Amino acid sequence: MAVGTRVLETVGRARPGRLARAREWWEQEHVFGYSLIVPALALIAGLVAYPFAMAIYFSLSDYWVGSPGSFVGLQNFRDILGNEIFRQTVSNSFVFTIIAVILKAVLGIWLAMLLFRPLRFKRLIRGAVLLPWVIPTALSVLAWRWMFDSLYSVVNWTGIRLGLMNPPGPNWLGMADYAMSAVIAVNVWRGLPFFAIIVLAGLVSIPREYYEAAEVDGASSWGRFRHVTLPLLKPVLAVVILFSTIFTFSDFNIVQVLTAGGPVNTTHLFATFAYQMGLTGGNLGQGAAVSLFLFPLLAAIVFIQLRYIRKE
Amino acid sequence: MSAVIARRSFLKGSAIAVAGASLALERAPAWAQKRELTMLSFNHFVPASDDELRRQADVFSKQAGVTVRVDTIAGPQMFAKRAAEVSSQSGHDVIVTGAADPFLYEQQLVDMGDLVDHLGGRYGGWYPFAKETCHTASGWRAVPWFWVAFVGSYNEVQFKKAGVQAPKTWDDLLKAGKVLKKQGNPVGIPISQCTDANITFWSVLWCAGGKVLEPDGKTPAINSDKAAGVVEWYKELYKDAMEPEVLSWDNASNNRFLLSGKGSWIHNPISPYVAAVEKKMPIADEINHHNSPGGPGGIHSATGVNSLGIWKFSKNIPLAKDFIKFLFEKENYNAFIKGGSAFNQPPLRGFAEHPIWASHPKYAMLPKEAEYVHEQGWPAKPNAAVQLIVVNFVLPNMVAKAIAGMPTKRALAWGEDQIRLALQGKLETKGK
Amino acid sequence: MIVGVRSRGQRIRSSVFGWMNVLPYVFFALFPFYYMIITSLKKDTELYNLKAAPFLIQTGVITDHYWYLFFKTEFLTWMKNSLIISVTATAISLVISILAGYSLARLRFPGVSSFGTAVFITYLVPPTLLFLPLSQVVVWLGISDTIWALIVTYPTFLVPFSTWLLMGYFRTIPKEVEECALVDGASRMQTLTRIVLPMAIPGIVCVILFGFTLTWNEFTYALTFVSQSANKTAVVGVTADLIRGDIYYWGSLMAGAVVASLPIVVIYVWFLDYYVSGLTAGAVKG
Known part of the structure; x- marks a missing residue:
């Protein structure tokens, strides 16, 4: 032929x-x-x-929604740096992204390893685990909003009945720390499947013989994870962490629906504050400055990380 | 072999399907042979109000021999939509504007002076707030359409049980609230990042005789003794008459608070009552309304005035003006008020006598609100700075900071600082 | 599984261990969904009753919210639009990214790595305000207010992501396989379509899965480029019609979320089987 x-x-x-x-x-x-x-x-x-x-x-201009503007150089960047809400936004974004990505990475690897084991009802479990990723965010976050509602919160209702919380329970969306935890929890809930599924693909592709060899050497399960799984997963992890960091950094929906940046701006992220400033507030120039503020930094990180991935 | 044929015929089939689809797509503009007038509004709280608007659009379509299409989207999404339409210079002809829009889009909206004069002359004249919200330095950029009053919504049964009266002033509310909270029925004013929190703060501040900006719209005026008094009032109300949940509220939370039977009083449009009646909730019988409270500075209440603007890029400007005129015809506007379950309040005095208010005791106080209301920003015009102060929730956040322990003076200084930031943008527009 | 011979006790212990660990995840993942279903079947009076147990239905299951969703809104039209848009945009992006991904991962030509970086950097462009100038482009193309506006613009955020995902998969395919085919006289295009693609199926499935989800969920473009109700997508339509000012139609909103996600999950699970088994079948090195 x-x-x-x-x-x-x-x-x-x-x-x-x-x-x-x-x-x-x-x-x-x-x-x-x-x-x-x-x-x-x-x-x-x-x-x-x-x-x-x-x-x-x-x-770089004093553009407003209804009127084109002229070039003003870096004035917008100076202005936002002088704004306390923006500085708060920067620190929120870092706290949010770092905690959420670490949680997603650790739990995601753990979950992928569990899904990799032979279990009954595998399909059902995989479906369940994927679900948060599939439900349209704009709607699923509404459900979370309802679950954290000050009056009808099912979380608090259960916590109080089980004696874990004192009535009325945590003021989820009204206190800075709780609100940040709530926003992170929802982000992890939604982003975990993405992590788990990609890591699962990486796990599947690790040749069995490595594990067998390790077992013959008498390695504990932690040892196998540490010396076989993790090093071999590294390339996959590098890519997925990169993607996830970008996803998380630019998150909009969760904060917008859950807290609108509150209480007192303690959960504002770049995307939500840029939207608030540029669109609802009408100051497009400053809004664009907020959203582009980290672009050079991100681009540099990505550039370095990509070189690293290529070398691997 | 047969597989090949099958595949080929499948390909052919799908080619036909694709061709069909593209034909169908191409036909879309062909329908538009009739002139089409489009309008963008937000989804009304009461669906029947949108239905009535669409019915009137159909009637107008037949009369004028055109097609009128009314699109509706969720209220908070209007910001993005307006900006996108201006940016691409295409979209709807008529657009619902509100708050600072006539000012922000001053250069993009058609002058409405002729229409405003015509309607004002015909229907008993405009209330003062009409000019405050739609008249820019270069004239009328929108026609006030309808507004929604923020009134006291309260649970009569709980008030009776506590032996207190519906509050006439904000101080009355504080006194009554203390009793009501002890009874297990706190009052609720959101102190959070939501529009209701803004609206109520302006109302309380005005009634105390305070203001955020001087009438020139350029000078901060928040750092005053009167404003300090308001912050103190909020602190006391929060401690003795409310619960911490008000720090987490969105616009819908206070509705739930009242409808759950827990809350005894909120400052809100009549939507909780209307929803309770519609859903046949027994609590509807216990809810009543009273006029927005007053204070030493008089009675003032903030509102959102919805107005109608026409984009300059529209190709149907005269037709769009005719359509707006049509919406204001007595018969149509009255039907619109009815369709909106008394929600849609007229900016023109001539419509104040509508039977829906006179006939329903719980709505009877609504028309009176027209004498008290102002757009947020008053006594300044709702300019770009006011918009930033409002959307950045500077005022409720200032109160929240004071409640969290920041001394009142410092909280006010923080607010003033934020107001200065909002003022640094370009405020004077050239008009035209 | 790891080593062939194991005692029964060990197997049971391992399975119990597995379940103990998986169950919290399943609970975490499913509870909000369960809560959505419950809310969509509950009477409003019960939903607003402070004394009722929030995760049970005590006063009877009703289907009114579904009825409202299906017959009082244009939900079915929106679902149809969403489906057409997501399928088409994902397909277009898939083709573009297969070509680009293969070229960037496998072929050597000057500038290849800077092209790769350029594609990735596109992904970093913050989307928040991008829709404003993009709406101008949509008008220039004459497709505003049609579903084409979305079909054309969605690939902008799908292609960079998909290209990079596929590059990873293409790299794992042994080079010798391709070289053999070329030596046998197959053209480069044939090598790509007949040899490389079948081996990259797990990656392709992955791209479809993620591309479809991203388009299905997209909100800002769908909101701003389309305004006629008949052309809206499910997410925009549902949130626009069922949130009216400070009144939320909780039951119907949650019904919308359930209906808009269940069928997709079923398809995904089926796809996922294929994906995992495809990976296990080999052809992928560590």
């Missing part, structure tokens, strides 16, 4: 023609390589480049 195709190919190639020459040109590695990325680059150039350039321009 292979020989047949090959013969045909040679015949085709022997015939001198424009078509054949075009084909030969197309078969060159760099030509083929470039042409495959053309659609992606066209998409980015056509639909992302202009809006992104505009967003940068917004951040």
Whole structure:
């Protein structure tokens, strides 16, 4: 069969023609390589480049929703740095992202390992674990809002009945620390499946022989995890942590629906504060400055991390 | 072989399907041969009000030989939508505006002076707040459409049990609230990042004779003894008449608070009562309303005035004005008030005599509110700075800080600082 | 599982251990969903009754909220729109990212790594205010207020993500397989479609799964680029029609969340089987 195709190919190639020459040109590695990325680059150039350039321009001008503005340099960045709410937003974002990503990573690896074990009702369990990722966020966060409601909170109701909380229970969305915990809990709830599923893929691809060898050497289960699983998962983890950090940093829906940034701005994230400043407040220039503030830093981190991943 | 054929016919089939779909898509603009007028509004609290609006749009469509389409989206989503329509210079013809919109979009909205004069002359004149909210330096940029009063909603049974009267002033409320909380029925004013928290703060501040900005709209005026008194009042109310949950509230929380039978008093539109009647909840019988309380500075109440604007990029400006005129025709506007279960209050004096208020004892006090209301920002115009103060929840957060232990003076200084930040944007627009 | 021979006792112990650990997760994952279902079947009077147990239905199950959702709103139309948009946008993005991912992961040409980084950086662009200028582009393309506005714009955030995910999978496929095919005279395109793609199926399934979810959930573009009710997506339609000022139609909102997610979970679980078994089948190195 292979020989047949090959013969045909040679015949085709022997015939001198424009078509054949075009084909030969197309078969060159760099030509083929470039042409495959053309659609992606066209998409980015056509639909992302202009809006992104505009967003940068917004951040450097005194643009308001209803009136185009003129160039003001870095004035917007100076203004937001002078705003206490913005400084609070920066620290909220870091607290939120760091805690949420660590929780998701640790629990995600643990969950993936559990899902990897032979269990009955595997499909049901996988479905259950995936569910939070599938329910449209805008709606699932509403359910959480209802679960943390000051009057009807099912969490507090249960806690009080079980004697774990003193009535009326924690004021989930009204106290800074509780509110931050609530927002993080919902983020972990929603983001865990993403982590677990990708790590599961990594686990599945680890050859069994490594474990067998480790077991023969008498390694404990912790030892196997530490010396076999973790090192082999590293490349997968690097990518998934990178993605998850970006996802978490730019979270909008959860905070917007659950706390609207409150109480007293203690849960505002970049995205929610940028929206509040730029859209509902109308100050597009400062809103864009808020949302772009960390872009250079993120880009640098990503750049370094990507180089690291490539080397691995 | 057969698989190949099957696959081929499948491909063919799907090609036809694709072609069909694209045909159907292409036909969409073809329907629009008739001129189409579009309007964007927010979903009304009472669905029947939207139905009535759409019915009137249909009647107008037939009369004018055009198609009128009314799209509705959730209220908080209007901000993004307005900004996107201006940014792309395309979208609806008529758009519902509110608060600072006529000022923020001053350069994007058509002048409405002629229409405002016409309607005012015909229907008994506009209430003062109409001019406060829609008249910019360059004239009328929107037509006030309807507004919603924030009144005292209270549980009569609980008030009777506690032996207290419906409050006439905010101090009365504090006194009554102390008794009511002891009885297990606290009162509730949100001190959180939600619109209701803003609205009530402005109302209390005005009644105490305080203000946030001077009438020029450029000078902070929050750091005053009167404002300090208001913050102290809030602190006492929080401690002795409310529960900490008010720090976590959103706009819907106070409705639930009253409807659950726990709360005895809230400052809100009449929506809890309307919802209770609609859902046949027994508590509806216990709820009644009274006018927004007053104070040494008089009776003042903040509100949201909904107005109608027309984008300059619209290709149907005269038609859009005719449509707005049509909505205000006596018969239509009265039907609109009825459809909105007394929610939709008129900005024109001529509509105040609607039977829905006179006939229903629990609504009887509503028309009177028109004398008390102002848009947030008053005595300044609701300019861009006011918008930032409002959306950044500076005022309720200032109170929340004081409640959390910050000395009142410092909390006011913090508020003043935030107000200065809001003022640093470009405030004077060139008009035109 | 790990080593063939094990005593019965050990197996039971291991299974009990597994369950003890999995159950808290399942509870954490499922409880909010359970709560949504309960809320969607409860009478409003019970929902607002402070004395009722919140996670039980004590005064009878009702289907009114579902009825309202299906017949008083255009929910079915919105679901249809969401489905068309998500499937098409995911498919388009999948094709674009397979091509780009393969090229960036497997072919050598000048600038390949900077292209890769450029694609990734796109992903970092904060989306909060991007929709404003993007709405201009949508109008220029003449597709505003149609579902095409979303089909065309969704790939902007799907492609970078999918490309990177696929690059990882393509890298794991042994190079020799491709070289053999090329030596046998297959064209590069044939090598990609007939040899590489079947081996990258787990990655493709992964991209479909995540792409579909992201588009299904997307809110801001769906809100701002489309305003006719007949063209809205499920998420935007439901939140627009069932949250009216300070009145929430809790029952119907939760009914909407349930209906908008259950069928997808079933499909996902089926996909996931394929995904995990595809991975186990080999062809993937550690």
